[in-house]
Amino acid sequence: MSNRRVHTLNGIEKCPTGIAGLDQITDGGLPKGRPTLICGTAGCGKTVFGMEFLVRGATLFDEPGVFVAFEESDKELCQNVASMGFDLPALQARKKLFLDYIRLERSEIQETGDYDLEGLFVRLENAISTVGAKRVVLDTIESLFGSFSDTNVLRAELRRLFRWLKSRGVTAVITAESGDAKLTRHGIEEYVADCVILLDHRVQEQMSIRRLRVVKYRGTAHGTSEYPFLIEKHGISVLPLSSQQLDHSAPGQRISAGIPRLDSMLGGKGFYRGSSILLTGAAGTGKSSLAAHFVRAACQRGERALYMASEQSPAEIVRNMRSIGVDLEPWVKRGLLHFHAARPGSSGLEKHLVTIHQATEEFQPQVVVIDPITNFAAVGNFSDVKSMVTRVIDMFKSRQITAMFTSLTRGDSEPELSEIGVSSQMDVWLLLRNLECNGERNRGLFVLKARGIAHSNQIREFALTDQGVQLLDVYIGTAGLLTGSARVAQEARERMEDEERKQQLQRKTAELTAKRRKLEQQMARMKADFVVEEQGV
Amino acid sequence: MKTPAATKLSDLKLDAKNDRYVLRLYVTGATSRSRQAILNLNAICSEYLKGQYDLQVIDIHQKPTLAKDEQIVAAPTLVKRLPAPMRRIIGDLSDKESVLLGLDLKRKS
Numbered sequence: 267m268s269n270r271r272v273h274t275l276n277g278i279e280k281c282p283t284g285i286a287g288l289d290q291i292t293d294g295g296l297p298k299g300r301p302t303l304i305c306g307t308a309g310c311g312k313t314v315f316g317m318e319f320l321v322r323g324a325t326l327f328d329e330p331g332v333f334v335a336f337e338e339s340d341k342e343l344c345q346n347v348a349s350m351g352f353d354l355p356a357l358q359a360r361k362k363l364f365l366d367y368i369r370l371e372r373s374e375i376q377e378t379g380d381y382d383l384e385g386l387f388v389r390l391e392n393a394i395s396t397v398g399a400k401r402v403v404l405d406t407i408e409s410l411f412g413s414f415s416d417t418n419v420l421r422a423e424l425r426r427l428f429r430w431l432k433s434r435g436v437t438a439v440i441t442a443e444s445g446d447a448k449l450t451r452h453g454i455e456e457y458v459a460d461c462v463i464l465l466d467h468r469v470q471e472q473m474s475i476r477r478l479r480v481v482k483y484r485g486t487a488h489g490t491s492e493y494p495f496l497i498e499k500h501g502i503s504v505l506p507l508s509s510q511q512l513d514h515s516a517p518g519q520r521i522s523a524g525i526p527r528l529d530s531m532l533g534g535k536g537f538y539r540g541s542s543i544l545l546t547g548a549a550g551t552g553k554s555s556l557a558a559h560f561v562r563a564a565c566q567r568g569e570r571a572l573y574m575a576s577e578q579s580p581a582e583i584v585r586n587m588r589s590i591g592v593d594l595e596p597w598v599k600r601g602l603l604h605f606h607a608a609r610p611g612s613s614g615l616e617k618h619l620v621t622i623h624q625a626t627e628e629f630q631p632q633v634v635v636i637d638p639i640t641n642f643a644a645v646g647n648f649s650d651v652k653s654m655v656t657r658v659i660d661m662f663k664s665r666q667i668t669a670m671f672t673s674l675t676r677g678d679s680e681p682e683l684s685e686i687g688v689s690s691q692m693d694v695w696l697l698l699r700n701l702e703c704n705g706e707r708n709r710g711l712f713v714l715k716a717r718g719i720a721h722s723n724q725i726r727e728f729a730l731t732d733q734g735v736q737l738l739d740v741y742i743g744t745a746g747l748l749t750g751s752a753r754v755a756q757e758a759r760e761r762m763e764d765e766e767r768k769q770q771l772q773r774k775t776a777e778l779t780a781k782r783r784k785l786e787q788q789m790a791r792m793k794a795d796f797v798v799e800e801q802g803v
Numbered sequence: 804m805k806t807p808a809a810t811k812l813s814d815l816k817l818d819a820k821n822d823r824y825v826l827r828l829y830v831t832g833a834t835s836r837s838r839q840a841i842l843n844l845n846a847i848c849s850e851y852l853k854g855q856y857d858l859q860v861i862d863i864h865q866k867p868t869l870a871k872d873e874q875i876v877a878a879p880t881l882v883k884r885l886p887a888p889m890r891r892i893i894g895d896l897s898d899k900e901s902v903l904l905g906l907d908l909k910r911k912s
Binding site for chain 2: 366368369370374375376377378379380381382383384385386388389391392393410413414
């Protein structure tokens with residue numbers, strides 16, 4: 267419900283729908299005082315769309331509305347939308363909403379000559395004036411085609427109806443069923459030409475995905491992409507690409523990664539605030555551990571951190587991180603750290619996008635960890651996941667949230683090939699690798715890229731100790747970076763050489779002392795001889 | 804526009820039942836179409852239902868709430884309330900055969 271704005275762009279006045287996300291896509295809402303066509307297949311959410319448009323209008327914008335239902339009775343409608351918290355009877359009682367169910371029974375109707383649909387006009391006029399409606403929904407007007415056989419009359423009357431609605435100055439939503447690769451079965455998009463929105467409900471790999479697309483919007487720049495949307499307990503949420511222009515501000519503030527030596531690899535100051543950080547690595551390379559440090563550092567700064575976990579439960583994360591000396595529990599208790607755990611498999615990709623949106627909206631974090639983002643790849647195809655991640659990154663950036671995404675690479679694949687194709691959108695990319703040599707595996711960390719940060723080019727070994735992640739000293743031998751026991755051996759060798767040098771020095775010193783003593787003795791003897799000689803003269 | 808009950812129908816050729824017809828004609832003002840519908844209906848009633856009917860003509864412009872209550876969409880609409888089944892006969896009633904069908908005064912052959 268954010269971004270509630272009324273735009274007067276290009277002279278077109280907008281009527282905010284109040285539907286989460288939609289007003290962003292349409293740059294302010296539906297064209298005010300004009301009819302908008304909402305089309306889609308059966309069950310795509312047209313009725314809910316229309317009803318939410320009215321309910322939001324009545325409750326948020328003080329614009330009463332009229333709902334003309336052709337398919338559901340008043341009672342059915344009230345029941346159907348009650349689950350979304352829309353209390354239609356209360357709105358009706360407050361004269362904010364007028365429901366008119368138009369029941370047309372083909373079998374009851376006998377046509378016997380010229381007619382028009384003046385009855386519909388009379389009812390609409392009556393409804394509009396009863397509540398002082400500014401919004402009208404006709405759901406689904408094409409039902410008329412099933413009840414009346416004279417399509418010429420119908421078309422003429424529909425054209426007259428839309429003109430009349432315009433002249434009444436009401437913002438109208440007309441729903442229609444799409445079919446046969448056409449927007450509407452009876453081509454009524456011809457008459458409602460100002461704004462056409464297509465809703466779509468697809469089932470892809472057993473996952474249901476709803477999408478919304480603004481097909482046409484006269485006089486307004488609008489997003490042409492398909493936007494996923496959801497119908498959930500608060501109504502419809504459309505998930506816009508929150509920033510279609512790349513106009514994020516670039517904060518210069520730097521925040522710590524939570525590991526001092528990692529900060530020093532990143533120009534000594536850590537990440538930029540509001541940047542997105544990708545952490546890739548195979549299983550067991552310590553991604554979650556690094557993320558935990560990052561989160562803890564944020565909490566220590568007094569910031570709010572959101573941890574979206576999709577592999578471990580919050581309790582497991584807390585326990586596991588405690589074993590490496592990172593105690594997250596106090597921060598959870600103080601309300602600075604919030605875990606949100608859900609498996610992506612349990613609901614569709616869009617649903618997850620919404621969940622992330624909502625969790626962010628509710629918790630208002632400064633730092634977010636999504637661990638791991640690769641799990642989303644399991645529930646959508648490549649381009650879906652990519653577009654989703656883009657949206658997530660955009661959302662975080664626009665809110666200046668520093669986001670860390672962990673990404674699991676398969677052991678046998680090149681880690682540089684980021685499997686979900688999002689690495690180009692990331693500002694910092696940390697690569698965790700298993701460095702295998704001399705029969706052991708050690709963890710290595712490498713800053714693959716860090717935009718705008720002078721960063722170290724070294725591969726650093728790190729260890730998970732009970733004091734947390736420790737980046738170790740760098741040993742570079744003739745064969746490259748030395749890790750694990752090779753590093754230990756090198757250290758030992760150096761210690762030995764050192765010892766040897768020390769001993770040599772001691773020997774030399776002893777030799778010299780002995781020599782000096784000898785000389786001194788000689789000198790004393792010669793001196794004594796000389797004295798004797800002198801006395802003899 | 805009320806026609807009082809009259810004598811028993813004797814010469815009903817078609818299979819009209821003995822019960823009374825309760826008819827409501829919904830029109831929209833004094834348009835030529837409204838007038839035409841009233842004329843046509845009166846002619847049919849006096850020919851087939853002589854006195855065995857209640858007819859009320861209602862201008863929905865005057866009583867818009869009735870349009871909602873009576874589920875009027877098209878105009879003119881003649882609603883046959885009785886005898887059952889309820890039927891809506893729309894149009895200016897110029898197609899006499901259809902009107903008779905709608906009033907159950909004739910069956911489809």
